[in-house]
Amino acid sequence: MHLNVNKIILVLVFFWATALTFGQNAKIKGIILDEKQQPVANVNITASGGATQSNDNGYYTIVVPSNQKVTVVFTHISLKKITVTLTLKPKEDYELNLVMKNQEEQMGEVIVTSKNRKRVQGITSIEPEMIRKIPGANPGVENILKSLPGVNSNNELSSQYAVRGGNYDENLVYVNEIEVYRPFLIRSGQQEGLSFTNTDLIQNIDFSAGGFQAKFGDKLSSVLDITYRKPTQFGATMEASFLGGSVAVDAISQNKKWTAITGVRYRNNSLLVQSQETQSNYTPSFADVQTNINYQASAKWQWSFLGNISQNKYQYQPLTRQTNFGTIDSPMALSIYYEGQEKDKYDTYFGALKTTFKATENFTLKFIGSLYHTLEQEYFDIFAQYRLGEVDTNIGSETFGDVAFSRGIGSQLNHARNDLDALIVNTEVKGFHDWKENQVEWGVKYTRESIRDRIVEWEVIDSAGFSINPPVVILPKNDQPYTPYTGPLVPYQNTRATNYNTINRFSGYAQWSRKGTLGSSEVWYNAGIRMHNWEVSGADITSKSQMTISPRAQFSIKPNWQKDMVFRLSGGLYHQPPFYRELRDAAGVVQPDVKAQQSVHLVLGNDFNFKLWNRPFKLVSELYYKSMTNVNTYTIDNVRIRYDASNNAKAYAQGLDFRLNGEFVPGTESWFSFGYLKTEENSNNRGYIARPTDQLLKFGLLFQDYMPNIPSVKLYLNLVYNTGLPGGSPSYADPYLYQNRLKDYRRADVGFSKVLIDKNTKKIASGWFKDFKELAIGVEIFNLFDNQNAITNTWVRDVYSKNQYAIPNYMTTRVFNIKLNARL
CATH class of the missing domain: 2.60.40.1120 (Carboxypeptidase-like, regulatory domain)
Known part of the structure; x- marks a missing residue:
């Protein structure tokens, strides 16, 4: 409805x-x-x-x-x-x-x-210093984004986020105007390790949740635009905690023409993962090196290089697990004993060269070339034997808390040998023209994507000695266990495919902006259009060339009122031509003729600046509606997305977002956000059902405070509440038959920091501390209230009763962390 x-x-x-x-x-x-x-x-x-x-x-x-x-x-x-x-x-x-x-x-x-450029464009700006201070199990830019209205995530181990009904693949991310990518094969948030963006290097962060301009690329949901800073003198920042550490160094040449900023990061999620119910030997290793080098050749010509090398090694050997569920009157538990292990590896190499030439005072040209190479492997053989039964609740019993009476036993074997090699090359030219109150921007881009992918994965499920057939197999007669099954034994899930594909893309845009007056009011206009042409080729497949045209526009007005208000109206036609993952269906086969998903955006917004308690505040409200056609339906398992690779659905998303931010405590910025979202899809005219990202309600709170009498003692609180997503159904289930929702997601992370050295104390620092400009030590508590949040359900069958039980897969529990920050 x-x-x-x-x-x-x-x-x-x-x-x-x-x-x-x-x-x-x-x-x-x-x-x-x-x-x-x-x-x-x-x-x-x-x-x-x-x-x-x-x-x-x-x-x-x-x-x-x-x-x-x-x-x-x-x-x-x-x-x-x-x-x-x-x-x-x-x-x-x-x-x-x-x-x-x-x-x-x-x-x-x-x-x-x-x-007020960002204000009239509907862009949210975030201070980098806030990102470095706000606690989170997965700190960084994405940790702050998840507290904004319209941005949703129910996985604290993941840096992925969904915006206004879209999925993780529908978000654009730019660093210094260069589009960045994420690995293809990652299926679990705890495998991700590090986000591409290095918080220690950031100068500016802009975010748009919809209705963005034509200069931004072809995605359906959002744009995250990040700019790295240019050093003005030598400096260094360091951070160390139980979860890892980072070092960033600023450098500048004597003639001021060369500047460089380099960051090294290491991450280990063992502290978080070991708080989960599954006992395991877990040895992850996530590390990267990133640099941004700038050269000012002349007053008109500037060069820059952005490079990144990252390596994620994920080794996982589960041992045991027990999950209690049911009711007080009928407590039940699932006990699992594991054998085997998982070894995953994700190596990525990224380099981009950018040059800016200011031909005249009003005309600027930019040339950008980038290369992204990822080598990924996903190998695992994990055998699980489970017991499903009633829990012994007799206090004093030797088996108290264990499964006392088994209602179901079985086993499961998961196997995978997946390899992927992807090379993405981009070349781009951009132009900027200023003429009086007008600004014209244009760009042309060529992209070549080469993918080599091998998928071999299968799963066998045995319940009480009976092999479970896959849900797609229809048996003529099935009354097991009373009548033995005599047909061939096949895996419950089986995917085997080899794909060698190349995708060539040509895209471009042109847009015009102008600011002026309308009566006594100030107004701002923007209108633009994008074009995207692509073709998929590969062994034994042929694809027709496809093209999309996307007109977009924005209008803002600031009335000459006593109240400081800006009204915005933006929208247009947005397309998302399929990336490789969207071309690959559930069987692993590439469908080259998948069309671009199409969405009509309409966003009505208002910014209101006012004073409360004689301090500045801002209320931002947005009403949006998206009508989508040629929808490529999908399922989400943790962070792994599987597409149907067809355009057999239509959908819509509508909602309302509010954010109130300001100085609730003098000298600090905090905000409260609220979002309402409804998104549904209609596949093959079967009727509208909730999409996998149908996050009905969202509340977020980001709060900063300090002790009035001891201002060097600071508090940071990050709180998120989301209603449950429709992710509680069995894998490969028909979504029209299963519309189960997970429980509501509730998460609160709090950090306490004691500033030992800062601007006010460095003059009295002596000895080894005299070179520090800032030194602080802090304690972080993740999941402060120890809420049990589930990311998915494990479905276990009871052969005798022919029932299926949904066993929640819980995320992390309460965890303590100590962090040290220093700046030279």
Whole structure:
């Protein structure tokens, strides 16, 4: 049943109408750094009779009169004064970030027009410092994204996320304008190890959950756009914990033309995995090296190189497991004894060369070439013998808590020998033209994907001595165990395929943007179009060339009201041409003629800036609807996606997102988010059912605090609540017959940090500590309330009663971690 759009609009109007008023002033805010790119606290900022100070993170905000010249003065006890003259418009929210040097600087007069680019485009910006501090079992950019409305995940061991009804393959990720990829074969979150993006190297993070511009690529759900920083002087950051460690080094040449930032990371998830119910010998090894090198050849020409080498080794030897379930009156348990092991290996190599040429003041060209190579293997032979029965609840019994009476016994053997070798090459040219209030952008890109893939995996299930036939086999008569089965024994699941494929792609875009006025209101327009042409080739297959055209547009208006509001309307036609995984069906066979999935986006949004407790706050609300055709249906098992490799369905997604963020505690940013989502699909006209990512309700809280009397003691809280996903059905089950949902996902991670050295204490640090600019030690508690969250169900058959029992596969329990952070 579709959501009543009129009701949603009324809710939006209610929130907007009850907001507070904002005066005919402007606001200046920003971050103040020193020459070593470190935040400067206690900077005195004065302007037109008003005064404020920067906090420990270098952040400040000050309200100034509009439509007149304002002189802003920045002073610090150990740094030289900076003076800036600005002219701002009414309700202007101007960002001014400064570097205070050892020599006094008098900046010229700045005539400012509206520069709220990200605000009018519906882009969410995240501070890198927040990402480094907020606790999470899988820290990084994705850890923060999962607290945003419309972004959902029920797996703390995974860096994957679903956005507004899409799946993990529908999200674009860029680093320095270069598209990055993730491994193909990973099926479990605990196998992922490290996300591509290195938090220690990040300068800027932008995220869009829908309705994005034509310059971004051909995906259906979201865009994560990350920019790595350029060092201004030598520096280093270090982090160490029970889960691993990282080191990042900033370097710069004497002539300032060469800069480089390099990061090394190591990750070991043993602490988390050993908290699960399955007792195992687990020896993972996740490591990578990443570098970003920049060369300023001249005032007009700049070169950069981004490189990454990563190696994930996953060795897993399960031993035993017992999962208790059922009710108080009828407690049951599943006991499993394992033999065998799993050995997986994922090696990835990534390199990208980018050059920027500023031909004139208004015309810039960019050339980008990148190469991504992944070598993946997935080998396992795991034999499991299980007992399903009633639990001994007699206190004092020697078998208390164990299975006392077996209702079902059986065994299961899983085997795989999967290998994949993928090489992806990209070349791209981009152009940027500025002309008065207009901006024109265009780009042309060629991509070649070469895939060599071998799949050999099967599963045999035995229940009480009877081999279970696969669900796709229809027997003429089956009354086991009363009548023996005399047909051939076949695996319950069996996939064997070898694919050598090449995909050639040509894509391009052109878009126009303009800012201006409409009456007394400020407006911003954007319109663009994308083209994508591709063809799949390989042994014994032929494919026709396919092409898509995707027009997109955005419109924003800032009314001349006392309230500081921006309204946005964006949307268009979005396509997702199939990647290799979307071409491969459940049997492992490539279907070359799979069409691009198509989605019509419509997003209505509002940003409202206001003051509460005399501190800045922002309420962001968005109403969205997506109508999808040529849908390629899929199932999700942990993080592994299996496609039907056909376009036999249509779907829709609709919802409402809210995010309230601001200084709930003075000098810190926190936010609360809420999302409502409904997404359904109709396959072969059988009727609408919930899609695998139908996350009905989502609540997120990201909170920062400190002790008033001891500000060096800080607290960080990351809390997420999601209603259950429809992921509780047996593998390969008909989704129209099974619509089971998992239990609600509840997760709270908290971190406590004691700052030993920072800007305020480094002057008194001596001896070995004198070179540290920052030193902090902290304690993290993952899954604070020890909630039992299930990622999937294991289905066990009772031959005698012919019942199937859903045994939840629980995620991690409460875990403690100690972390040390240092900055030189």
